[in-house]
Amino acid sequence: MNPDSADLLDHRELNRDLAIFATDPLAGSGLPLWLPDGAVIFAELERLAADLAKADGCVPVKTPVLGKRALFEHSGHWAKFAEDMFPPMSMGAGSAGESGDELVLRPANCPHHALVYKAQQHSYRELPIRLHELAPMFRAERSGVLSGLSRVRQINLDDTHVFCRPDQVADEAGKALLSALRAQEILGLRVDYVRLSLRDDSPSYLGSAEQWDGAEVALRKAASAAGVATVEAAGEAAFYGPKLDLQVIDPAGREETIATVQIDFNQPERFDLSYDAADGSRRRVVMVHRGTVGSMERVTAAVLERYQGRLPLWLAPTQVAVLPVSPAQDRAARGLVDALVAEGLRPRLDPDGSLGARIRESRRRREPLIAVIGSAEADAGEVQVRDVGAGVERRVLVADLVAGMKAAYVSRAAEVAW
Template identity: 50%
Template sequence: MTARNDHRRLGRELDLFDTDPLLGAGLPYWLPDGATVRHSLEEYVRAAERRAGYRHVYSPVLGKRELYELSGHWAHYRDDMFPAMDLGGEQVVLRPSLCPHHAVVYRARPHSHRELPLRIAELGGMYRAELSGVLGGLTRVRAIQLNDAHVFCTPEQVAEEARGALEMIRRAYLALGITPARYRLSLPGPGGKYVADPEMWRRSTALLRDVLDRSGLPYEAAEGEAAFYGPKIDVQVADRAGRESTLSTVQVDFHQPERFDLHYTGADGARHRPVMIHRSVIGSVERAVAHLVEEHGGAFPAWLAPTQLAILPVSGAELPRAEDLARRCAGRGLRAAVVPPERGTLGARVRDARLVPYQAVIGAREAAGGLVALRLRDGRRLAPLPADDVLDRIGALTGAHRAELWADD
């Protein structure tokens, strides 16, 4: 990866995010354009989850130390957690994971086999006590916004739910213009802090192998990469230097349902233990945006771009028409910005807007006829079209999260 593609430099150049010593290392803040990218990404995931039958919840970023002792995080993951804080005679901890909270949400109400699978999703904050030496940009941070979900299901439903999660990941990567580097079956390794239950590991590993085999996806097994409570499918992405990181995961967990005494009433009227599937479509928002910046060099897919349409009046005479077009864009939910003549010549303004997917040039002829001469980011120039037609097409493409810039009739 060249310095030109490094998201730490490019993200600041594009005014997406920044850091400040007063906030601390590993705690970046999002600027308006970066917040727009993040919001668009989060809304895409939420909508995809709703279509797939997930229901969204909110849970607190703090929990009592006992919560993480019960889940196993305190015993197996404590070195990566922030220290417990004394509060009113109790100890509370910034959560390192959302799964204990979702286990609590599940057990708050009785459940029948008829309700399963129960899919719970949240875009929630979690915190990792990363050492200063490994922090950098958005890829290694201490405060993480995670696209997380947990499916509570019967053992017979595990394979179908895991396959459904992989399909959601596949569709998201198409919309984002991301190509997986490889699929990895992450297994326990020697010397790690793992739950000591060989039969549990055998069952969950066999289930994930079957899911991968039936999906026809090539994969590699990797020891030492499992979660402490179970194996997982990791979807690996690579930067331009070939360095890999995990973006998306699917995990099978028999451990936490046991620890939290989760159950459902079966068709036989007896209590049964559900299986918990952990699933993240895009992983942490921070890492996803970092990868997208480097993958696209700031030229995001149109639906994700901070500014989707740059409106370029040729002269001051066309400025009122340009401002009217911007208002119409806002009414349609499109992100448009007028780049007025005082910003430079038309050529200079076109170059400055090179990362914007669409550029609407409005000269005297276009202003008089209610037309737009559209330029696409890939260099194509279209014949002048009625403004409403242009906005309809752009709205359809961005609303469908399409990768292409333009669809011809």
């Protein structure tokens, strides 16, 4: 571990104070239960993912977490990843005595999105089509590698699949890369480097050498257009194509992929995904996989560790603790809470106990702001506010506090502008 980071807590240790998630043997290993405060973080990350997807012209879809075993045999996932998938569930024999279907929990979302694209005929004028979903997927991870939120068996992934013409691939990959970098910037997560993950000499990759060469050129072009340097890594490609991976290294020196852009010519071939070209012919689309925010579990673990639990206001489950000095200020405190709630903000009213104990409790909970209302503040329509992370303490009008918090929340700012 980096000595500068020796005192940092990992997200599991932080969770003891923050109550973000829980685990229970009855639920099963690697299947965390999101507690109320964790569900708030999850919802904010989901909203960020949806906003970034919408800004890039993605459209939302919803698909089932189950699929027939035949679907994943068709896609190639069964042959490649059967050992990492949960066992099939037999549905029994049909009414006419035919063999029943076997259903499996999906390990990836792309086969379902391929079926969504294929459900309608598409013209070259419609492309690119970008399908976005916050999609649960499942991996039968061994119990020995499971760890808090960073390694789980159900992954809720911010996942988009772009269906485009070959001449659009580089632009779409570049758009996806910039969006992923923007997401990490908003989250305050440093991207240590961008890896260009290439094939090696293994025979396990699908597709022709010509397809791979073209895809690698497109990714290099996308990275260059975005002004991003890459580190090439042979053998790190997906089985269906090369990819750009945003790599982060945590304080313990562990490296993770937090977001990715992948080019896939396997799924379009397997599912016969085509479009009507300008000359009237049917031509094959290219699929671009884009992960912008990443998985809700892994990103939550990363931001908890990055901020040591004191999350930016927009992401914090409780954004401000409202503390009346005495019962005489309860009415003013409740008025502030009502004003904040009316603006879609998340205050916590704490009127009981000594002021010092309540301030310590707020700090333990790592709440971004502490708003104290004494008699002078109540009479003047003001509040004494402490921005714990910024080290700012000042007296402001209630209306200014509400407006400042709302502006920081809406813009997802790293700090409130005082």
